[in-house]
Amino acid sequence: MTTPAADTEPRPADGAPLLVQLFTVEASAYGPYVGLPLKDPWGPYDAHLFTRATAELIVRDLEHDECGMEGHFTPDGTLVFQWTVENDGVGGSRSVQPDAHGRYAIGELWSWDAWNNDIPQTAGQAAFAVGAAEYELAAEKRTPYPEGLDGLYARGREEALTVSLRRGEL
Template identity: 55%
Template sequence: MTVFDSSYGPYIGLPLSPTWEPTSAHLFTRKTADLIVRDLNGEATDTTGTFTDDGTLLFTVEPGANGPGETITVTPDEHGRYPIGGLWWWDVWGDHVPHTAGQAAFARGAAEYQQADAATSLPQPLDGLYTMGREEARRLTQHAAAS
């Protein structure tokens, strides 16, 4: 997935609800949560993220046209996954999202993480990004039944 109307990500997330909506919360690994924070903090948005020493994620929303400012605390679950949602609209990653070949390889690896490994069919460095996507999807879903 990605932030709506952006080329961020792709973020490999596990939905927390069987009904997907643009503001639905999803679980993300710390690695993906770090990427989300880096992307948001690198843009001129009204939301920034920081991690505390204990691993808690704080999103600060500046006051503006959408209402007063606030700080949202996101605590990881027992498996270190962060439930993030309701702060902006998510979009499903797809061909309509502007992306690089590397982002596409990473997304493909994540989507195919339970299938035969196709990394050898890709040129370098896309093969490595494909493998990274597979590994991220495995890390995220290894405790999926516990959610």
């Protein structure tokens, strides 16, 4: 089964652009994954848009999870998920093509949770998450991080700006 590339900008009922959110796989500390929901409100199995870099992180986390699912990118950029019978009793695969902006709509394969402070996290994960959450803030309002964590903060902010097509950049 191939999931077609998302070809419309996600918008809630009032027409305003959706905000970037942070996700994790249900009951895990993977991520945080910076994504743009395709629905508002979103459900646990709904697809969200992710950059190639975040999609690669999701694939790496699948390798560590030993859940019977794996992912890889084909030369044309398609992301292919494959899973074993042990994963769901059937086994299968799904291909996800990037949209015109290089974002991947990933969903329906596992349950998403919102990333939050109740999730055990490293200092690096926390800095990355705060950077993503503060992607719309002017420089003087951003949380300062010491050297070593400042790069992770900047990467989180850049992921949020990239997936949102640089909306909110100051």
